[in-house]
Amino acid sequence: MRPRLALTLGDVNGVGPEILVKALSRPELFDVFRPLVFGSVSTLESVRHWALACPRFVVVNGAADIEDEATIVPVMECGLAAPVRRPGQLDREAGRCAVEWLKAAIRSALAGKVDGIVTCPLNKEGIHLAGYSYSGHTEVLAEMTASPDYRMCLFTDRMRIVHISSHCALREAIEEVRQDRIATSIRIAHETLTRLGLPRRSIAVAGLNPHAGEAGLFGDEEQREILPAVEECRGEGIACSGPYPPDTVFRRMWEGEFDLVVAMYHDQGHIPLKLIAMDEGVNVTLGIPIVRTSVDHGTAYDIAGCGIAREHSLCKAIELAARLAKED
């Protein structure tokens, strides 16, 4: 059976509604999953002109309530009235709906009613206006699933990156380069490659410093923290190696030498991935008990409502979530 995936609409004034109708107008996507949108039918219908082939949206009260699946897309509105769409405008109600739809989707996933969650972008300022202190989706997921040790990852067809830390100052990220965090990241990466069914599961661990420290000449984190973590995980039978010089390890993965790189800080992984695959990257949250993927871009207020936002990253996020969910 194709997995049921929750698709959250995110901020209605961003590009979320637009990319969602565009993605759902691609019939081939329905071969790999069944949708359950958490959002607003009126918002979605208001952008239908960007993708006329998209099936009709119908309000439902739960996954059990879905009929006539072949011709409609079911939508859970969760009792929320989305504000009238004003593309590019910061709005507290838009922020509130984005968070509440997300929370409802997470509850559905935890209850086993959906097999995974794919999220469209929300706006951080918008959710702060609405009175939440979350800095993004991931914090909501971590809190509701009681998962302090989650990892943000970026996947494309040829590049997979697990970051040991995420949104913090570079100074603080360096302090997170510790054997335990790195070893946990390697184990999470290994488990994910297994779930994806990759036969080889070859993991490279990047160094922190230029040339991976050049044998201790430029920093000692490689010898003190990274190498011990690699050795610890190799001892458990995981096919990992490193630390490798950061400036060539991503190229080597791109050329096929590795399946995944464990990156030491946010930009070490984001710079190569966004360079090679600006519109194709998928964000994955690992280390939580549910499947969750996301587009790799923000609300893009500057182009929201223009009809030019590309649905490519959302399609890839749906495909990846479907692959990860099938193994559950």
Place this chain on the structure above:
Amino acid sequence: MRPRLALTLGDVNGVGPEILVKALSRPELFDVFRPLVFGSVSTLESVRHWALACPRFVVVNGAADIEDEATIVPVMECGLAAPVRRPGQLDREAGRCAVEWLKAAIRSALAGKVDGIVTCPLNKEGIHLAGYSYSGHTEVLAEMTASPDYRMCLFTDRMRIVHISSHCALREAIEEVRQDRIATSIRIAHETLTRLGLPRRSIAVAGLNPHAGEAGLFGDEEQREILPAVEECRGEGIACSGPYPPDTVFRRMWEGEFDLVVAMYHDQGHIPLKLIAMDEGVNVTLGIPIVRTSVDHGTAYDIAGCGIAREHSLCKAIELAARLAKED
């Protein structure tokens, strides 16, 4: 008149000799420069079989001594007897020759006898074995030209990157993110784009932290040091802007929005450049009184002597040095 460029042979047991004969077998390169090799005729002749079209090498005692330029490549041996070539072997004599040829080339450049220097790779361990404490070419250049404020840069056809610091631990690199260093880097970048004759000279300055600090949320270096440096240079009439989120600024340069990015640390610039242009990057040392470019790879002992090393980066380094030298 085509500029005269010194080509230093580097470590004879690395890929230097091989890429040098391959590059010099390309007749079109001679349209933009005239060579003066600092190295060993016997070493070069021993690898001629990799590139039979390369002109004959002839020992000379200086630029004034060169005759019959059309059919030979002049070589300054500087009284040094290079060791017999043993590809991939660490050798103190090879280290000594690499440094002394480089020093002779720098003296020629300072005396105005050559218009610039292009260097083949040397081996750091080799030069340490020979008793020098330099960590590479750049330190020799900085010392002999009395230039403490040099900058390492990476150039390709579509990407130009000036780093505010280079070979040091990431921890130390963060401490170098200071308004004065950044402003100096922007000025050096602007001067270089002017010398290259680029009409627009648009310089982007990268942030240090994820999302360029997200308005102070992830670190304050953007607001405290980087933005003031950008404003200082804009006040001088330089077309610079930033700080930009590091994970998209290189993509934006690659797409043509900027001519050059000022990067906050070694890997921030090296990761994107090596990913996009593994064999085409050229290393440039700016902030010194002579023109100097270099291949963007090391001695590659693992493939030295196999005949598979590519001369592409060396050809690009020669072309760029010729362009920079013409404006002197």
